[in-house]
Amino acid sequence: MERQAADDGAEPRLGYLLKHAYLAYGEMSRTALEPHGVDGRDLAVLALIGRHDPMSQRDLANLLSVDRTTMVGLVDGLERRSLVTRRPAPDDRRKNIVELTASGRRTLKSAGKAADEVERRFLSALTAADARRFRAALHALTRNPG
Amino acid sequence: MERQAADDGAEPRLGYLLKHAYLAYGEMSRTALEPHGVDGRDLAVLALIGRHDPMSQRDLANLLSVDRTTMVGLVDGLERRSLVTRRPAPDDRRKNIVELTASGRRTLKSAGKAADEVERRFLSALTAADARRFRAALHALTRNPG
DNA sequence: CCAGATCGTCAGCGATACTGACGATCAGTC
DNA sequence: GACTGATCGTCAGTATCGCTGACGATCTGG
Numbered sequence: 001m002e003r004q005a006a007d008d009g010a011e012p013r014l015g016y017l018l019k020h021a022y023l024a025y026g027e028m029s030r031t032a033l034e035p036h037g038v039d040g041r042d043l044a045v046l047a048l049i050g051r052h053d054p055m056s057q058r059d060l061a062n063l064l065s066v067d068r069t070t071m072v073g074l075v076d077g078l079e080r081r082s083l084v085t086r087r088p089a090p091d092d093r094r095k096n097i098v099e100l101t102a103s104g105r106r107t108l109k110s111a112g113k114a115a116d117e118v119e120r121r122f123l124s125a126l127t128a129a130d131a132r133r134f135r136a137a138l139h140a141l142t143r144n145p146g
Numbered sequence: 147m148e149r150q151a152a153d154d155g156a157e158p159r160l161g162y163l164l165k166h167a168y169l170a171y172g173e174m175s176r177t178a179l180e181p182h183g184v185d186g187r188d189l190a191v192l193a194l195i196g197r198h199d200p201m202s203q204r205d206l207a208n209l210l211s212v213d214r215t216t217m218v219g220l221v222d223g224l225e226r227r228s229l230v231t232r233r234p235a236p237d238d239r240r241k242n243i244v245e246l247t248a249s250g251r252r253t254l255k256s257a258g259k260a261a262d263e264v265e266r267r268f269l270s271a272l273t274a275a276d277a278r279r280f281r282a283a284l285h286a287l288t289r290n291p292g
Numbered sequence: 293c294c295a296g297a298t299c300g301t302c303a304g305c306g307a308t309a310c311t312g313a314c315g316a317t318c319a320g321t322c
Numbered sequence: 323g324a325c326t327g328a329t330c331g332t333c334a335g336t337a338t339c340g341c342t343g344a345c346g347a348t349c350t351g352g
Contacts, residue, residue: 008197010193017281022168047159069311138160138163
């Protein structure tokens with residue numbers, strides 16, 4: 001799992017920078033969240049449910065931009081760890097309503113703190129103003145389809 | 147291959163933003179480079195050889211932060227398309243020297259232009275100053291292990 | 293000359309996300 | 323009220339990807 005960013009002096013392509021920023025963040029996030037028994041996507045699901053409460057798997061999948069079949073496994077894992085529960089939606093019994101358990105709410109809180117800390121540490125190479133600008137730029141870039 | 151960045155109003159995690167910026171860029175890059183018969187990593191290899199000329203696969207792998215076994219397949223592909231050639235290094239016959247062919251040099255030039263255009267277009271949602279800052283921030287973040 | 297390390301290669305593994313299908317269910321139409 | 327088409331969750335199968343571990347060939351230092 002070594003990834004020393006080698007450098008031959010030339011300015012790397014944007015793609016290289018994006019990829020390795022993504023990988024570096026992912027690694028930091030993984031180790032920071034591991035004690036909480038979740039990964040970044042698990043946490044994103046928990047946070048989404050915590051914010052909107054009654055959500056179907058399809059809603060979760062759409063909002064997180066993951067495939068519906070991937071969400072099945074994601075919720076499977078969370079349910080196995082008793083962080084969420086499934087129950088059929090009363091108004092549309094095709095849907096599963098996914099809800100936080102008490103344990104899920106606790107994990108959301110503690111893992112959320114850890115993730116905040118990861119973001120802070122990851123951006124610590126930048127000034128506060130640059131970090132803000134960086135986040136804003138990412139936001140603009142992902143919102144806009146180029 | 148759909149990835150409409152859904153939005154529930156809340157500020158997404160940095161990891162989500164990084165991932166989707168990376169994916170969006172990758173998709174733009176893939177379609178832009180596809181007519182040239184290479185992908186982003188192929189181009190990175192070509193550019194590296196073009197800059198340093200005599201390089202072993204190991205050197206290439208280190209500078210691009212990819213596994214040595216991955217570089218085998220990468221060079222295989224480039225060689226199959228006659229963009230590079232392998233020959234044993236005279237001073238150390240364990241090593242392969244990878245060199246550009248004339249076709250490889252042409253591809254490097256044209257695909258390089260296309261990649262420049264992709265970067266420009268990808269960053270077009272930002273002002274020139276913000277784009278510069280964004281790239282500098284990425285550079286700082288990937289250089290610094292958090 | 294020999295022991296240990298390195299380079300490129302290859303087979304195999306594990307993880308990942310997707311395609312395509314399925315039953316169950318809903319919505320709209322006649 | 324039955325019927326057609328669409329949607330939801332699920333699952334099996336598949337393709338892709340990078341890595342681990344091994345190997346022969348080769349270099350290096352003692």
